Amino acid sequence: MKNLSAEEFKERIEIDEAAVVIDVRAPEEEVEGKIEGSINLNIMDSSFPAKVQELDQEKNYYLYCRSGARSFTAGQYMEQFGLKAFNLSGGIQAWNLLSHK
Numbered sequence: 358m359k360n361l362s363a364e365e366f367k368e369r370i371e372i373d374e375a376a377v378v379i380d381v382r383a384p385e386e387e388v389e390g391k392i393e394g395s396i397n398l399n400i401m402d403s404s405f406p407a408k409v410q411e412l413d414q415e416k417n418y419y420l421y422c423r424s425g426a427r428s429f430t431a432g433q434y435m436e437q438f439g440l441k442a443f444n445l446s447g448g449i450q451a452w453n454l455l456s457h458k
Contacts, residue, residue, distance in 0.1 A: 358432040360425070360446040363455040369443065370419050377412075378419045381431045382449075386423060390449045395421070400431045414439050421445035421452065 361369065370376045370392075378395040380387070387397075398408055400422070409431075412418070418440055420428035425448040432442035445452060 358429070358436055358442045358444055360429070360444045361419075362446055363451040366419060366421075366443070366445045366452070367455065373417055373419075375415060375417045376419055377416045378421070379428075379431075380422070380449075381420055381428050382422045389423060390453050392421060392449070392452060398431075400427050405431075406434075409435055409440070410438055412438075412440055416441075418442045419445065422448050424448040424450060 370378055378392050379398045380391060380395045381398055381400040383399050383401060384397055399405065418435060420432050420442055422428040425444060425446045429444045432444050435442045
């Protein structure tokens with residue numbers, strides 16, 4: 358799994374036609390911001406493993422959380438099932454800084 362800077366992450370999700378952006382935080386954490394078009398798949402939810410196994414292997418998954426740690430863990434887990442995962446290094450915090458530039 359590859360860690361991407363906020364700039365790289367933004368660039369890739371704009372051009373990758375197979376991109377699916379996943380927020381692995383708890384839904385109540387969305388108050389810190391949310392990437393437009395992202396779906397929530399909470400890594401702490403007991404249904405996370407089953408939901409991962411239902412994902413389309415033809416897609417590219419761009420993951421984020423608050424700081425990048427949980428999404429990195431989620432990406433490593435997803436790759437065990439043959440999924441292509443990319444992590445937003447610095448999480449939504451880095452994304453929010455980018456959007457304020």
